[in-house]
Amino acid sequence: HAIYGVHRWGRGLVEVMDSGEIGLVNPLAPGAKPVSLPGVMTALSERGIQTPVLLRITQFLEYGLTRVTGSFAEAIERAGYKGSYRGVFPIKVNQQEQVVRRLVEYGAPMGYGLEAGSKPELVIALGQPLARNALIVCNGTKDEEFVRLATLSRRAGFNTYIVLESLNEVEIAIRVAKELGIDPLLGVRIKLTNQIGGAWAASSGDRSAFGLNSEQLVTAVEKLKAAGLLHCLTLQHSHLGSQIPDVNDVRRAATEACRYFTELLAEGVPLTHLDLGGGLGIDYTGEARATESSVNYSVAEYSSSIVETVKYAMDEAGAPHPTLVTESGRAVVALSAALIFDVLETTRYDVESAPEPEPGDHHLVSDLAGIARYLEPRRLQECINDANFYRTELRAMFRRGVIGLREVARGERIYLWLMSRIHDLAEAPGGPTEILDQLDTTADILHCNFSLFQSLPDVWAIDQLHPLVPLQRLNEAPDRRAILADITCDSDGKIDRFILDGGTASTLPVHSVAEGERYHFGTFFVGAYQETLGDLHNLFGDTNVVTISLRDDGGFDLVEELEGDTISEVLSYVEYTPRDISDAFRKRVDAAISEGGIDAKEGRELIEAFRNSMNGYTYFE
Numbered sequence: 001h002a003i004y005g006v007h008r009w010g011r012g013l014v015e016v017m018d019s020g021e022i023g024l025v026n027p028l029a030p031g032a033k034p035v036s037l038p039g040v041m042t043a044l045s046e047r048g049i050q051t052p053v054l055l056r057i058t059q060f061l062e063y064g065l066t067r068v069t070g071s072f073a074e075a076i077e078r079a080g081y082k083g084s085y086r087g088v089f090p091i092k093v094n095q096q097e098q099v100v101r102r103l104v105e106y107g108a109p110m111g112y113g114l115e116a117g118s119k120p121e122l123v124i125a126l127g128q129p130l131a132r133n134a135l136i137v138c139n140g141t142k143d144e145e146f147v148r149l150a151t152l153s154r155r156a157g158f159n160t161y162i163v164l165e166s167l168n169e170v171e172i173a174i175r176v177a178k179e180l181g182i183d184p185l186l187g188v189r190i191k192l193t194n195q196i197g198g199a200w201a202a203s204s205g206d207r208s209a210f211g212l213n214s215e216q217l218v219t220a221v222e223k224l225k226a227a228g229l230l231h232c233l234t235l236q237h238s239h240l241g242s243q244i245p246d247v248n249d250v251r252r253a254a255t256e257a258c259r260y261f262t263e264l265l266a267e268g269v270p271l272t273h274l275d276l277g278g279g280l281g282i283d284y285t286g287e288a289r290a291t292e293s294s295v296n297y298s299v300a301e302y303s304s305s306i307v308e309t310v311k312y313a314m315d316e317a318g319a320p321h322p323t324l325v326t327e328s329g330r331a332v333v334a335l336s337a338a339l340i341f342d343v344l345e346t347t348r349y350d351v352e353s354a355p356e357p358e359p360g361d362h363h364l365v366s367d368l369a370g371i372a373r374y375l376e377p378r379r380l381q382e383c384i385n386d387a388n389f390y391r392t393e394l395r396a397m398f399r400r401g402v403i404g405l406r407e408v409a410r411g412e413r414i415y416l417w418l419m420s421r422i423h424d425l426a427e428a429p430g431g432p433t434e435i436l437d438q439l440d441t442t443a444d445i446l447h448c449n450f451s452l453f454q455s456l457p458d459v460w461a462i463d464q465l466h467p468l469v470p471l472q473r474l475n476e477a478p479d480r481r482a483i484l485a486d487i488t489c490d491s492d493g494k495i496d497r498f499i500l501d502g503g504t505a506s507t508l509p510v511h512s513v514a515e516g517e518r519y520h521f522g523t524f525f526v527g528a529y530q531e532t533l534g535d536l537h538n539l540f541g542d543t544n545v546v547t548i549s550l551r552d553d554g555g556f557d558l559v560e561e562l563e564g565d566t567i568s569e570v571l572s573y574v575e576y577t578p579r580d581i582s583d584a585f586r587k588r589v590d591a592a593i594s595e596g597g598i599d600a601k602e603g604r605e606l607i608e609a610f611r612n613s614m615n616g617y618t619y620f621e
């Protein structure tokens with residue numbers, strides 16, 4: 001099982017148990033027994049909860065949050081930093097009520113707040129029992145209504161910061177403050193010039209969409225001064241983009257942010273809070289390298305880099321240490337959820353026994369079969385080249401009508417048999433493993449009960465890598481390689497890049513799945529961004545969502561269960577009225593009965609089947 005790299009990316013949360021099953025480990029209770037994930041799935045199935053299931057683990061969520069707050073507290077202590085840390089969770093990273101509610105609860109003792117990037121998110125934030133000292137930071141483009149609600153919320157005791165992202169917002173904030181007679185808490189978003197690496201590079205630098213450049217910043221300060229509101233501007237914000245791969249980008253950005261901060265202080269702006277946005281990444285692959293799906297730093301290193309950089313810059317400028325704010329989303333929630341789905345059926349592309357050409361077959365069929373005579377480890381690339389050439393020619397001849405269906409089918413079979421043999425020889429000890437990438441044509445396709453578009457949209461849209469492993473039989477050597485296909489009718493609905501120990505691969509080692517066997521896969525660390533970005537492609541709706549709490553004795557408690565969408569529900573999302581659809585179907589059945597095509601009993605069965613579908617899960621049941 002070492003090939004799956006669980007020991008690298010699992011980070012003590014996910015491990016392989018002696019039983020060969022994936023276990024979940026409570027990171028908050030040292031010495032706790034792992035909880036068998038296949039065991040959880042069996043227990044859920046006994047309660048009638050079907051796959052696909054999005055599983056939330058309460059301790060993983062709490063750990064995600066306390067890891068960030070704890071690291072900042074330690075870094076502050078170690079560096080002798082005089083300010084405090086006041087994190088906020090960006091609601092956009094996971095807006096689900098169960099997640100936000102728990103984060104607010106876990107974060108209350110640390111004065112943890114929320115970041116809102118839109119009016120609906122501000123409304124969510126204002127509806128939470130936040131601690132008195134927690135912040136609400138409003139980013140994003142704001143209209144007058146947004147600014148008014150944020151300003152008014154001060155009266156209810158909320159510490160709502162309006163982060164000014166443009167000169168237009170400066171005007172709005174001034175107008176609203178005057179009209180209401182309330183001093184708002186104002187922040188200003190700075191557009192840093194440093195550009196980060198990774199998938200979100202465009203969120204940083206000159207051409208990023210948000211924030212004020214140096215010239216606009218000066219204008220904003222002047223406008224606030226003229227309006228008598230400069231004393232309200234106490235927070236400076238910047239955000240570089242998500243999943244920053246290299247910790248030195250964090251240091252460079254913090255250094256640049258501090259330059260603006262101390263310059264603004266010198267201009268008489270009474271800044272007290274320095275907000276450095278999100279970007280704290282997750283090491284999805286476990287490689288600890290600066291790549292798109294990995295990062296070259298730990299949470300502790302991230303926080304100490306920030307604390308030390310800011311301390312140094314403030315001390316140098318003779319300025320007091322500000323309250324540090326970060327808006328970590330991914331790092332807080334990504335770990336907390338896993339998507340579990342199972343295999344529906346397998347399509348195999350390899351051929352075990354050598355097929356023979358038949359008398360009368362075109363000579364290209366025998367030429368193809370003849371490759372077997374020089375199939376040896378030194379000549380495998382040559383064999384691949386020849387086989388590809390002959391197969392292409394045979395296909396062209398079939399299209400032109402030169403050879404028939406059975407002849408081309410024999411050629412295809414011989415080709416697949418050759419590829420399987422080449423694969424075996426390449427994988428044998430000392431074999432040329434570098435050619436394995438060319439042999440994906442023989443990998444199985446496992447058709448699995450999930451929608452990539454609904455549950456793993458970043459895998460589809462931006463080639464995000466998530467750890468993905470079979471949940472069982474990990475003490476048996478996998479004997480097959482596969483790619484996974486979802487159940488949408490879309491050829492994009494597949495996973496063909498996997499994290500393995502020591503890198504990535506285009507196929508996943510799996511076990512032969514017997515007829516009727518439940519073979520589950522888990523995709524881990526999907527708690528950030530995936531749920532709301534997911535869409536209704538082919539009308540596959542929300543999956544069942546189950547929240548569990550890990551017990552120290554290897555058991556678990558089912559904390560909360562949310563049923564996935566029914567067909568009737570997804571139909572209403574696309575503006576159908578389920579009742580009208582049912583009535584139309586019933587009329588059609590009535591007509592068939594009156595025409596004598598079916599009898600009343602058959603009609604009843606039809607209507608029953610239709611009703612069951614309407615009220616059922618959108619996935620395979």
Ligand code: PLP
Pocket residue numbers: 090093115139239241242243277278279280327328329330331528
């Ligand atoms: N803050 C702002 C302003 C953002 O736009 C984002 C997302 O990109 C975040 C915070 C969260 O970033 P992350 O999930 O990388 O922590």
